[in-house]
Amino acid sequence: MSPNVTRRVVLAATAGGLVLHERIGRADDTTPAPPSALPQKAIDVELRVNGSRFPLNIDPRTSLLDALREQAGLTGTKKGCDRGACGACTVHIDGRRVLSCLTLAARCQGKAITTIEGLNAGEDLHPVQTAFLHHDGFQCGYCTPGQIMSGAALIKEGHDGSDAEIREWMSGNICRCGAYPNIVAAIRDASREG
Amino acid sequence: MASIGQGVDRVDGRLKVTGRARYAAEFPISDLVHAVLVQSTIGAGTIAAVDMGAAQAMPGVLAIITPDNAPKLAMKGGAQQAVRAPLLQDNAVHFNGQHVAVVVAQTLVQANAAASQVRIRYRRDEPVTSMDAALAQAYPPKNFRNGERPPDSRRGDPDTAFDGAAAKVDVTYITPIEHHNPMEPHATIARWDGDRLTVWTATQGISGAQQSLAGLFGIAPQDVHIVCPFVGGGFGCKGNTWPPATLAAMAAKVVGRPVKLAVTRAQMFTSNGYRPRTVQKLRFAADDQGRLVSMRHDGFSQMSQPVLGEFSEPVGLATEMLYACPNVAVSHRLVATNASLPTYMRAPGLASGNFALESAIDELAVALKMDPLEFRLRNYAEQEPHQNKPFASKALRACYQQGAEAFGWSRRSAEPRSMRDGSVLIGWGMATSTYPTHRMPASAYVRLGADNSALVRVGTQDLGTGTYTVMSQIAANTLGVPVERIRFELGDSAFPHAPVSGGSMTVASVGPAVKAACEAARAKLQRDGGEVAEASVDVKPGEEEHRYAMHAFGAQFVEVRVDAELGEIRVSRFVGAFDAGRVMNAKTARSQLIGGIVYGLGMALLEETHVDGETGRIVNANIAEYLVPVNADVPDIQTIIVPNDELVSNPLGAKGIGELPMVGVAAAVANAVYNATGVRVRKVPIRIEDVLV
Ligand code: FES
Ligand code: FES
Numbered sequence: 091m092s093p094n095v096t097r098r099v100v101l102a103a104t105a106g107g108l109v110l111h112e113r114i115g116r117a118d119d120t121t122p123a124p125p126s127a128l129p130q131k132a133i134d135v136e137l138r139v140n141g142s143r144f145p146l147n148i149d150p151r152t153s154l155l156d157a158l159r160e161q162a163g164l165t166g167t168k169k170g171c172d173r174g175a176c177g178a179c180t181v182h183i184d185g186r187r188v189l190s191c192l193t194l195a196a197r198c199q200g201k202a203i204t205t206i207e208g209l210n211a212g213e214d215l216h217p218v219q220t221a222f223l224h225h226d227g228f229q230c231g232y233c234t235p236g237q238i239m240s241g242a243a244l245i246k247e248g249h250d251g252s253d254a255e256i257r258e259w260m261s262g263n264i265c266r267c268g269a270y271p272n273i274v275a276a277i278r279d280a281s282r283e284g
Numbered sequence: 285m286a287s288i289g290q291g292v293d294r295v296d297g298r299l300k301v302t303g304r305a306r307y308a309a310e311f312p313i314s315d316l317v318h319a320v321l322v323q324s325t326i327g328a329g330t331i332a333a334v335d336m337g338a339a340q341a342m343p344g345v346l347a348i349i350t351p352d353n354a355p356k357l358a359m360k361g362g363a364q365q366a367v368r369a370p371l372l373q374d375n376a377v378h379f380n381g382q383h384v385a386v387v388v389a390q391t392l393v394q395a396n397a398a399a400s401q402v403r404i405r406y407r408r409d410e411p412v413t414s415m416d417a418a419l420a421q422a423y424p425p426k427n428f429r430n431g432e433r434p435p436d437s438r439r440g441d442p443d444t445a446f447d448g449a450a451a452k453v454d455v456t457y458i459t460p461i462e463h464h465n466p467m468e469p470h471a472t473i474a475r476w477d478g479d480r481l482t483v484w485t486a487t488q489g490i491s492g493a494q495q496s497l498a499g500l501f502g503i504a505p506q507d508v509h510i511v512c513p514f515v516g517g518g519f520g521c522k523g524n525t526w527p528p529a530t531l532a533a534m535a536a537k538v539v540g541r542p543v544k545l546a547v548t549r550a551q552m553f554t555s556n557g558y559r560p561r562t563v564q565k566l567r568f569a570a571d572d573q574g575r576l577v578s579m580r581h582d583g584f585s586q587m588s589q590p591v592l593g594e595f596s597e598p599v600g601l602a603t604e605m606l607y608a609c610p611n612v613a614v615s616h617r618l619v620a621t622n623a624s625l626p627t628y629m630r631a632p633g634l635a636s637g638n639f640a641l642e643s644a645i646d647e648l649a650v651a652l653k654m655d656p657l658e659f660r661l662r663n664y665a666e667q668e669p670h671q672n673k674p675f676a677s678k679a680l681r682a683c684y685q686q687g688a689e690a691f692g693w694s695r696r697s698a699e700p701r702s703m704r705d706g707s708v709l710i711g712w713g714m715a716t717s718t719y720p721t722h723r724m725p726a727s728a729y730v731r732l733g734a735d736n737s738a739l740v741r742v743g744t745q746d747l748g749t750g751t752y753t754v755m756s757q758i759a760a761n762t763l764g765v766p767v768e769r770i771r772f773e774l775g776d777s778a779f780p781h782a783p784v785s786g787g788s789m790t791v792a793s794v795g796p797a798v799k800a801a802c803e804a805a806r807a808k809l810q811r812d813g814g815e816v817a818e819a820s821v822d823v824k825p826g827e828e829e830h831r832y833a834m835h836a837f838g839a840q841f842v843e844v845r846v847d848a849e850l851g852e853i854r855v856s857r858f859v860g861a862f863d864a865g866r867v868m869n870a871k872t873a874r875s876q877l878i879g880g881i882v883y884g885l886g887m888a889l890l891e892e893t894h895v896d897g898e899t900g901r902i903v904n905a906n907i908a909e910y911l912v913p914v915n916a917d918v919p920d921i922q923t924i925i926v927p928n929d930e931l932v933s934n935p936l937g938a939k940g941i942g943e944l945p946m947v948g949v950a951a952a953v954a955n956a957v958y959n960a961t962g963v964r965v966r967k968v969p970i971r972i973e974d975v976l977v
Contacts, residue, residue, distance in 0.1 A: 149393040160392055165310035166303020168516070170467045171549040175908035178467055206303035219301040223293055226875045230748025231300030232467040232516025238301060261914040264907060266467045266517050267748050268882025269875060270918040 140208025291871030327411025327900025358502025365492030381554030440611030449569030468516020489784030557627025599637030711960025788940030865939030884949020
């Protein structure tokens with residue numbers, strides 16, 4: 091089915107070279123014990139998010155998503171699957187869209203991270219945010235930060251040539267509320283403006 | 285100030301597009317620690333022993349709660365939403381993926397690491413993993429529709445009428461287990477202050493959560509405070525108070541600190557219900573004039589072990605009322621398996637039942653060589669045929685006409701495989717949608733200022749359905765002030781009571797309460813003068829339910845393109861025309877309609893939960909292999925709202941819009957696939973292999 095193909099395309103484009111953090115094992119009498127998870131020493135990392143510095147003392151296994159949500163207090167970036175399958179956690183790292191659940195926070199030292207909280211400047215919304223608001227490109231709003239971060243990146247990537255192209259390059263961001271037609275309309279509008 | 289109906293932007297939209305809307309897991313609570321669930325890896329049996337030595341010694345671990353040491357719950361009260369098992373109260377394992385332990389640690393990473401080291405030994409029993417193999421053991425539900433009616437019904441003599449009829453179908457339809465998969469996984473933060481409990485949780489019903497947790501922990505409802513300003517989608521799976529919320533409160537009690545428990549996507553597949561698998565047997569017949577003379581619809585739906593509760597998928601409800609047929613019988617049976625408890629999922633009963641009903645109607649039209657729309661019109665029910673009551677309103681004929689017109693239905697070629705575009709087969713299909721209009725009692729509080737600003741509070745929820753916005757519009761309209769003058773607050777159990785956000789009844793229930801409270805506050809201010817006036821009002825449905833049948837309706841039209849060689853099925857065009865009564869906000873209503881249609885397209889072509897027959901384990905418990913529609917799967921969708929100003933159903937004339945648009949989508953697609961390929965697929969999802977012949 092094409093959903094898989096398109097997800098893979100987007101994953102390849104956004105998550106290349108990043109490390110999948112440790113899978114969680116299950117307890118069962120029939121399976122051998124998982125390798126014992128060694129006590130991890132906390133490490134110091136300084137994250138640069140939306141132009142501010144966040145000096146954090148983190149467990150090295152921490153994903154960028156958990157570091158943002160649980161430690162930096164930036165909960166705008168959402169956790170939908172924690173496995174690179176839904177796009178809710180999309181942020182920009184050095185200008186490219188990246189799945190923060192598949193990214194180790196420890197590898198982000200020195201990089202410029204932008205989250206939904208930093209996409210707009212002050213009170214003015216980013217054109218993609220404005221367009222989502224007017225086109226009702228969401229319902230529950232939970233996938234929305236990821237959709238908007240993807241949409242803003244998509245326009246910069248030049249993948250806004252047609253509705254079909256927008257659909258394809260937005261297919262790594264699942265919206266269970268099914269706002270897709272409105273999302274496409276919003277991105278089309280914002281891309282004309284920019 | 286006619287703001288009702290206008291497509292104003294969502295009043296909470298700015299919070300959502302800037303990432304500042306706070307969902308359950310996102311409240312900054314000091315001293316917070318993290319809980320992680322450990323789930324069973326067998327399908328049936330008992331826990332023999334839990335070895336937590338290694339896990340306990342790991343850094344940051346504060347507690348490991350198992351059936352051996354879990355606090356005993358009071359289990360008082362009978363809140364309908366309370367899921368009372370499994371809650372670590374005994375050693376029984378009823379399904380694979382049951383919560384068998386909770387690990388609490390300082391950080392989420394530490395809790396996850398320790399959870400992976402909890403070793404559990406089981407005594408295994410043989411699980412029943414397939415419903416289809418156990419149909420012979422089916423049993424009648426004890427509590428069908430919460431006891432409001434019996435599970436079976438009959439009018440006339442369908443069997444005799446079937447035997448003598450000119451055209452017949454006798455078929456079995458199957459729908460799979462489906463999971464709601466809202467984008468926000470369940471999450472709860474629980475904090476005890478002495479014997480008072482505060483819970484930030486993702487729920488479709490804060491009142492139900494309050495009652496449920498009070499009963500389970502044996503405290504007074506007023507000592508439970510539920511906070512839930514935003515819900516990241518529900519679709520039914522956040523209606524009940526499921527074990528993870530209760531276990532979070534239990535864990536907070538054990539460690540004496542606030543605890544956050546966020547269910548993982550994988551755990552969501554056994555934590556909060558699902559749409560049960562159904563096997564539906566239909567025997568329909570018509571005379572040579574195309575008049576339905578007999579309909580029998582016998583539904584079987586999958587259940588958990590009965591000790592966990594009861595839920596039946598009411599697949600026969602629309603069959604009773606949709607067509608003017610004199611001889612009709614429906615029945616509902618359950619089949620127990622070793623699975624978790626099923627629950628409501630968007631358009632419960634109707635989504636699954638109408639797939640079978642509206643596909644079988646199409647089959648009968650084919651047998652009669654009649655246009656399927658013409659066949660439906662010939663059997664149009666002018667009044668509700670099951671209860672012999674007039675409809676409060678029914679604009680279905682207009683839905684058929686306007687939908688067909690917009691779609692170009694009259695140009696359809698009925699012969700399968702006759703419409704082509706090169707190597708692509710084109711098929712057109714249609715189906716009827718219907719959903720009952722529900723209403724429950726609700727209350728509202730209003731504080732109106734002499735400056736025409738108003739604060740309105742209701743303990744209701746906004747799942748993305750637009751409650752904040754449409755209630756602001758209703759208040760603004762009633763008070764004759766701009767929407768910006770209204771501040772509408774919800775999602776707090778300290779606010780006046782409202783029903784669960786389910787059954788498409790929020791506007792019909794809460795809207796009249798908001799309207800009445802605004803009127804009362806305005807009257808008070810006019811009478812007494814002064815700076816502010818307050819009013820609290822309770823409203824409830826009247827006699828209308830007994831005098832009228834109340835339903836919303838719709839007509840779904842779809843074009844599919846099927847690759848003749850490869851069997852790939854793509855939806856290329858969709859038109860839905862709906863009678864949902866009065867629409868409060870054209871913009872959010874359209875979002876509901878397209879969202880429901882997309883949900884239906886998922887049911888038609890993608891969604892299915894697969895269970896391993898040996899172990900009862902769900903093998904695609906993730907959002908990559910449980911396929912849901914993505915942007916590239918969804919074509920242009922045209923939605924038509926058929927005007928209907930009826931005010932009998934409720935004071936606002938809202939007939940419900942959340943579930944209606946999903947009903948009939950799967951049948952319309954299946955009927956289109958038949959028109960394209962000549963293959964009648966009697967199950968969803970319809971896959972490539974089903975049409976390669
Ligand atoms: S949370 Fe990262 S892709 Fe789903
Ligand atoms: S807005 Fe709810 S998942 Fe997209």
